Amino acid sequence: MVCRRYTNKAAEPWPENATLYQPLKEDQILLSDCASSLAVQAYLRMCGLPVQVFCRANAEYMSPSGKIPFIHVGNQVVSELGPIVQFTKAKGHSLSDGLDDVQRAEMKAYMELVNNMLLTAELYIQWCDDSTATEISRPRYSSPYSWPLNKILAYQKQWEVRRKMNAIGWGGKTLEQVYEDVSQCCQALSQRLGTQSYFFNKQPTELDALVFGHLFTILTTRLTSTELAERVKSYSNLLSFCRRIEQTYFEDKSS
Amino acid sequence: MGTVHAKSLDPLPMHGRDLDVHPEDFMETPDQGQDSKQEILENKDVVVQHVNIQGLGRTKEDLLGYEISDVFHAKNLIDVMKRAHVARQRLLRLGIFKDVEVLIDTSEGTDALPNGLDVTFEVTEVKRLTGSYNTMVGNNEGSMVLGLKLPNMLGRAEKLTFQFSYGTKETSYGLSFFKPQPGHFERNLTLNMYKVTGQFPWSSLKETDRGVSAELNFPLGVTNHTLKWEGVWRELGCLARSASFAVREESGHSLKSALSHTVSVDSRNSAIFPSRGALLRINQELAGYTGGDASFLKEDFELQLNRRLFWDSVLSASLWGGMLYPIGGQASCIADRFYLGGPTSVRGFGMYSIGPQSEGDYLGGEAYWAGGLHLYTPLPFRPGKGGFGDLFRTHFFLNAGNLCNLSYGDGPRAHLQKLAECIRWSYGAGIVLRLGNIARLELNYCVPMGVQSGDSMHGNWKLAEGRQRRESGGSRGRCSWNWKDS
Numbered sequence: 001m002v003c004r005r006y007t008n009k010a011a012e013p014w015p016e017n018a019t020l021y022q023p024l025k026e027d028q029i030l031l032s033d034c035a036s037s038l039a040v041q042a043y044l045r046m047c048g049l050p051v052q053v054f055c056r057a058n059a060e061y062m063s064p065s066g067k068i069p070f071i072h073v074g075n076q077v078v079s080e081l082g083p084i085v086q087f088t089k090a091k092g093h094s095l096s097d098g099l100d101d102v103q104r105a106e107m108k109a110y111m112e113l114v115n116n117m118l119l120t121a122e123l124y125i126q127w128c129d130d131s132t133a134t135e136i137s138r139p140r141y142s143s144p145y146s147w148p149l150n151k152i153l154a155y156q157k158q159w160e161v162r163r164k165m166n167a168i169g170w171g172g173k174t175l176e177q178v179y180e181d182v183s184q185c186c187q188a189l190s191q192r193l194g195t196q197s198y199f200f201n202k203q204p205t206e207l208d209a210l211v212f213g214h215l216f217t218i219l220t221t222r223l224t225s226t227e228l229a230e231r232v233k234s235y236s237n238l239l240s241f242c243r244r245i246e247q248t249y250f251e252d253k254s255s
Numbered sequence: 256m257g258t259v260h261a262k263s264l265d266p267l268p269m270h271g272r273d274l275d276v277h278p279e280d281f282m283e284t285p286d287q288g289q290d291s292k293q294e295i296l297e298n299k300d301v302v303v304q305h306v307n308i309q310g311l312g313r314t315k316e317d318l319l320g321y322e323i324s325d326v327f328h329a330k331n332l333i334d335v336m337k338r339a340h341v342a343r344q345r346l347l348r349l350g351i352f353k354d355v356e357v358l359i360d361t362s363e364g365t366d367a368l369p370n371g372l373d374v375t376f377e378v379t380e381v382k383r384l385t386g387s388y389n390t391m392v393g394n395n396e397g398s399m400v401l402g403l404k405l406p407n408m409l410g411r412a413e414k415l416t417f418q419f420s421y422g423t424k425e426t427s428y429g430l431s432f433f434k435p436q437p438g439h440f441e442r443n444l445t446l447n448m449y450k451v452t453g454q455f456p457w458s459s460l461k462e463t464d465r466g467v468s469a470e471l472n473f474p475l476g477v478t479n480h481t482l483k484w485e486g487v488w489r490e491l492g493c494l495a496r497s498a499s500f501a502v503r504e505e506s507g508h509s510l511k512s513a514l515s516h517t518v519s520v521d522s523r524n525s526a527i528f529p530s531r532g533a534l535l536r537i538n539q540e541l542a543g544y545t546g547g548d549a550s551f552l553k554e555d556f557e558l559q560l561n562r563r564l565f566w567d568s569v570l571s572a573s574l575w576g577g578m579l580y581p582i583g584g585q586a587s588c589i590a591d592r593f594y595l596g597g598p599t600s601v602r603g604f605g606m607y608s609i610g611p612q613s614e615g616d617y618l619g620g621e622a623y624w625a626g627g628l629h630l631y632t633p634l635p636f637r638p639g640k641g642g643f644g645d646l647f648r649t650h651f652f653l654n655a656g657n658l659c660n661l662s663y664g665d666g667p668r669a670h671l672q673k674l675a676e677c678i679r680w681s682y683g684a685g686i687v688l689r690l691g692n693i694a695r696l697e698l699n700y701c702v703p704m705g706v707q708s709g710d711s712m713h714g715n716w717k718l719a720e721g722r723q724r725r726e727s728g729g730s731r732g733r734c735s736w737n738w739k740d741s
Contacts, residue, residue: 041442057507058504058505058506058507058508060502060507061491061492061502061506061507061508062506062507064493064496072500075500075614077500077503145508145509145510145548146510146546146547146548148510149488149508149509149510149548152488153508
C-alpha cells in the first residue's frame with residue numbers, strides 16, 4: 001500500500017510572528033487608513049489570531065494593492081479587510097460560519113454600505129474639503145519626507161483622490177451633503193443593530209469589526225470640525241456598541 | 256585629416272629681404288632635395304600678420320580667438336603649418352564646425368610686410384538642429400530612441416540635447432545643457448534634467464528616478480576633476496508579486512540630494528583594448544547635507560594597469576572597490592548599495608548576483624572589492640590580420656571579488672577580515688570582440704570558484720556584453736543617465 005500525504009498549504013497554522021503594517025501612528029496616518037487598520041485589527045482579535053502592529057512610513061507603497069493595512073503572515077502578504085477575511089477563512093478561522101445564506105447576503109450588503117458611504121465620506125472630508133486638506137491631510141501625509149518631495153507626494157495623492165471622487169459622482173457634493181450621507185448610513189446601521197450586542201446574534205462578525213473600525217476612529221480623531229463625530233454620537237446604540245467592543249477586545253490597548 | 260594649402264598669388268620668388276630663393280626649390284623633388292627644402296623653409300623667417308576665419312554664422316568671434324591665437328607666434332613656415340594644424344584640431348573639438356580648412360597665403364594690403372603671411376580658416380558650421388532616430392532591441396524589450404540636438408545654440412559652443420526613449424517596458428527622457436568656458440574647452444558645465452526607469456530582475460526591483468544635476472568638469476595638471484550636485488526623486492517598487500519581503504520593505508519614495516567629486520587620471524591609449532597606460536579614478540559622494548532623505552558617504556575607486564608583453568599580447572590588471580557609510584543611524588537604501596557579479600566584474604557568477612540576498616533577491620552590500628587579471632592575445636594564427644581580425648582578441652582571465660555588509664561598530668581590522676573571507680573567484684578563457692569604442696562582446700569559458708551559499712552562477716559558457724565603465728563598477732546597476740556623445 002502506498003500512502004501519500006498531501007499538505008494543504010493554506011491550512012498551515014497561524015504563526016506567532018504575523019505582522020500588520022500601517023503608516024506612522026503619531027504623525028502620518030489619516031482617518032480613512034486608521035479606520036481600515038483598526039477594522040482589520042479588531043477582526044483578527046475577534047478571531048483570536050495574534051498579530052503585531054508595525055508602523056512604517058512607506059506602508060502604503062509596501063502594500064501589494066497600494067491600500068493599507070496589509071498583513072505579513074509566513075511568506076504571504078495580504079492587504080485590505082476583504083482579502084484578509086478570505087485568507088483567514090482558508091486557514092480555518094471564520095466568524096461568519098454560523099450565518100445562513102440570507103444573513104450572509106445581508107452582512108455583505110451592510111459591509112458594502114459602510115465601504116461606499118462611510119469610507120468614501122472619510123476620503124472626501126480628508127482630501128476634497130480644502131480646510132481639512134490644508135491643515136491636516138497634506139501635512140500629515142507628507143510628514144516623513146523632505147522638501148520638495150513632501151509637497152509633490154501630498155498634491156499627487158490629493159489629485160488622485162479627487163479624481164476618484166469625480167469618477168464615482170461625489171465630486172459635486174457639498175460637505176453638508178456628505179454629512180447627511182454619513183447620518184443616513186449611521187441610521188441604517190443603528191436600526192439594524194437595535195438593542196443587540198452585535199449585528200448578528202451574539203457573536204461578532206467581520207461586519208462588526210468593520211463598523212467598529214470606522215465609527216471608533218471617527219469618534220476619536222480630531223478634525224477641523226466636530227460635525228462628523230457629532231453625527232455619529234447622536235446614535236447612542238452605536239456608541240455603546242463601540243465601547244463594548246473596545247472593552248472586550250482592546251482592553252490592553254491604550255487609546 | 257584635413258588639408259593645409261600653402262598658396263601664393265605672387266610668382267616665386269618673393270621680393271624683399273629674403274632673396275636667393277629659386278622656384279625650383281619649391282617644386283616636388285625626389286628625396287635628395289627634401290632636406291635642403293626643409294632647411295630653407297625652416298630658416299625662412301615669417302610673420303603672421305592676419306588670421307581670418309571665414310564662414311561664421313551664429314558663432315561668436317570671441318570664442319574662437321583663444322583657439323587660434325597661437326598661430327600668431329609662429330616664426331617660420333613649417334611652424335605656421337604646424338600651429339595652423341593644431342588650431343584646426345582645437346576648432347574641430349568644439350563640436351560646432353562640420354569642417355575646417357586652412358589657407359596660408361602671403362599678406363596683402365597696404366600694411367603687408369614682405370614676409371607677412373595671412374592664415375585663413377574656412378569653416379562650415381553645423382546645422383542649428385540635428386535629430387536622430389534609433390531603435391534598440393535587447394533585454395527582452397524593444398525601444399525607440401529619439402534624439403534632438405541644438406549644437407552651438409547661443410554662439411559659444413553651448414549644446415542643448417534632448418533624448419527620449421519609448422520602450423515596451425519603460426519610458427525615459429532627459430534634457431541636457433552643456434556650456435564650455437570660452438578658451439578652455441576642457442572646463443565645462445553640464446546641466447541635466449531626466450527621468451529614467453530601470454528594472455533589476457536580480458533584485459526583483461524596479462526603480463524610477465526623476466532628477467536634476469549640475470556638473471562641473473575641469474582639468475588640473477594631469478588629473479581631470481568633476482564636481483557634481485545631483486537631486487533625485489527615487490521611487491522603488493517590487494518587480495513581481497513574488498519579491499522577497501526585504502525588497503518590499505524598500506518600496507516607496509525617497510529623495511537624494513548629493514554632492515560628488517571624481518578625480519581621474521587616464522593615460523591609456525584606448526578605452527576598450529588598451530595596450531599601455533593606466534587609469535586611476537576615485538569617486539566620493541556625500542548625500543544628506545544639502546537636503547533630501549538619503550544620508551550617506553560613499554567612496555569608490557578604480558585602478559587599471561596595462562602593459563604590452565611579448566608577441567603583441569597585453570597584460571591588464573585591474574582593481575576596484577568601494578564603501579558606503581550611512582550617516583545618522585538610518586539603514587542604507589537598496590538603491591545606494593554596491594552590486595557585484597557578472598561579465599564586467601566577476602565572471603562566472605550571475606549578473607549582480609553575489610553577496611547578501613533574501614529569498615533569491617540580491618540586496619547589494621555596503622562594501623566590496625573586485626580584481627581582475629587579464630592576458631589579451633591576438634587570435635591564434637591571426638586570421639584577418641590588418642582588418643576585421645584586429646577587432647578580436649583571445650583573453651585568459653582571473654577574477655576575484657567580495658561583497659558584504661559592514662557593521663560600523665567594529666574596527667577597520669574586522670572590516671578587512673570580513674572582506675578577506677569568503678572570496679569569490681573565477682578563471683577562464685574566451686574571445687573578445689570590440690564594438691566601436693564603447694562596448695565589447697565576450698564569449699567565455701569560465702570556472703567559478705569560492706561560491707558562497709546564495710550566490711548564483713550560470714553555466715560555464717557565457718556570451719556577454721560589457722559597456723565601457725562610466726560610473727563606478729559595483730554600483731552601476733542603479734539608474735544613471737549616461738550621455739552618449741555622437
